[in-house]
Amino acid sequence: MPRTIRPAQSGMLFMQGNEACAQAALDAGMRFFAGYPITPSTEIAEMLSERLPRLGGKFIQMEDEIASMGAILGAALAGKKSMTATSGPGFSLKQELIGLGCLCEIPCVIVNVQRSGPSTGLPTAPAQGDIMQARWGTHGDHPIVVLSPSSVSEMYELTVTAFNIAESLRNPVILLADEVVAHMREKIQIPESIKVKDRLKPDIAPEKYRPYAVEKGEFVPRLADFGDGYRFNVTSLMHDETGFPTNRSDVTGALLKRLMRKVESRRKEFTFVDSKDVEGSHLVLFGCGSTVRSIKQAAREAQAKGLRVGWMKTSTIWPFPDEIFQNLPKSVKTILVCEMNLGQLVHEVRRATPDKIRVDSVAIADGHFITPSDIMARIEVVYS
């Protein structure tokens, strides 16, 4: 059951995206942060190093991003809502342990403020090149939820949501921000009260506790805290309901299926999409993250020129919101996917969209922020 809490500050505020993320994490109850400095995520760590001790929480700067990821998983098992924040190179380093978090079902939030890559790339330039890595970066099939904010307000809201999903799903959640939303400052309205979810703890006797067993019809097992008398085992090997290694294919197959269904079964609840002027439009712009800002402006400019252009955006990248492409109005001839990479989201859109609709893309990966004119230029070519 969600709790209603009062955020530390509310009302109309002026904030930076990274600040809004740190504030939201604290409001959601995060009390353990481990990280390693990297542009453009560093403000989150800096702010939390100042704020966490004031709330009796802990901040630690670890020796690298792998260690940061390990530390938040350890703290989460000891009962704390935990988070780390990084960018491309650090996100790459975290991958192995993100998979451990998924298999061992340890709730945590990983913020990746994307910057231009590959490798060290352009550290201060915006990009959205980690869309596929956020889904498939760690080895093996695994469940994951990835959220993408397009404004400072969404940095706040989606960070709270990320914790709520992580804790109620017993799974890592990735907040895939980008340099623009992380560094920009704008007005943000923080409500008087927000809903916060906590993980479900076992309510049975310790001898009966099985850390990976679920009730019939449920997908999320209950999680006890280390030190609270339940004495369970967590292993990165495939395991049975009691948490001990097994190589029985019926057990490991069922485990993996349950993990995937955990996300699938609640996909509606995790799908955050928005749209405008799609009804009657010939062309629909689509994107996520800061790109949405240019998409909205381009739609206005196109409409001013008499073109029938609408837009859709998603704040949930994974699971991908297939459903919004499946029942588009008959008027829609073209979807124009706008993104700051050489084409990642566009593959998903092609997969989800019926063949009769053409899918085209504006794909920019040279370090400049995608502009309304970049989008307009393509609208003029593909509009029909």
Next chain:
Amino acid sequence: MALANIEKYLRLDKFPHIWCPGCGNGIVLQSVLRGLDKLQVDQNKVVVVSGIGCSSRSAGYVDFNTLHTAHGRPIPFATGVKLARPDLTVLVITGDGDLAAIGGNHFIHAARRNLDLTVVVINNSTYGMTSGQYSPLTPTGAFAATAPYGNIEPPFDLCRMAEAAGATYVARTTSFHVLQLPDFVVNAVRNKGFSLIEVITGCPVYYGRMNKLSDPVDMLKWQRQNAINPKQASMMSPEELKGKFVIGELHRHEAPEYTEEYDKLIQKVFQEKS
């Protein structure tokens, strides 16, 4: 037999264990449990964290809060647990590859912070789990699955490394001298800070077979012949010390412990606020 005192710390339903006959891991684990028994620990308040390797499978066999992590990473997980719950006793059981190769960076940093962890490294001079490749603890000249012509790399001295990095308790023993181990465990856990215990042991199946020590008894004899105490060591020349290992409680010093310093920091910030 003599398992009576420590049976309560074992998950007997998880036996038989996966270790080969003649492996040193069981000898070490048993002695670690004897140490914990001397301390009369509350099993609910002990967390055992391990990495990946034969030695790291120890975590699954003991009845505490147990966490079998990824290769090389038990110390970061243990760091998170200890910071989240400073009241818990946190032990790391790891292998020489796990701790000193892939996990080497975490090892020196946890020692530098003097975080209150007890790290028991089971040093079998090789990567047992993956069939005997050389590790950062394989002696120069020894053979390994990936050193078919003999190892040309020098090994680490883990104890001197821990001391240099800031560990406040450092000890070494072997699976032959294992009667020392329970007391070392007692002192390591009591030490408020980072403690390292290195236990030199044998992997007769891979290291032994490739180095003419395939009989587990020969491995124990090798440990007996080459272990010396600090006093003997102080009288030997560098030439004479080659291939020997110094055993005993090698280092202790007082230093601020990380979680205690953190609590002081929190207190200070609270006072400033009020």
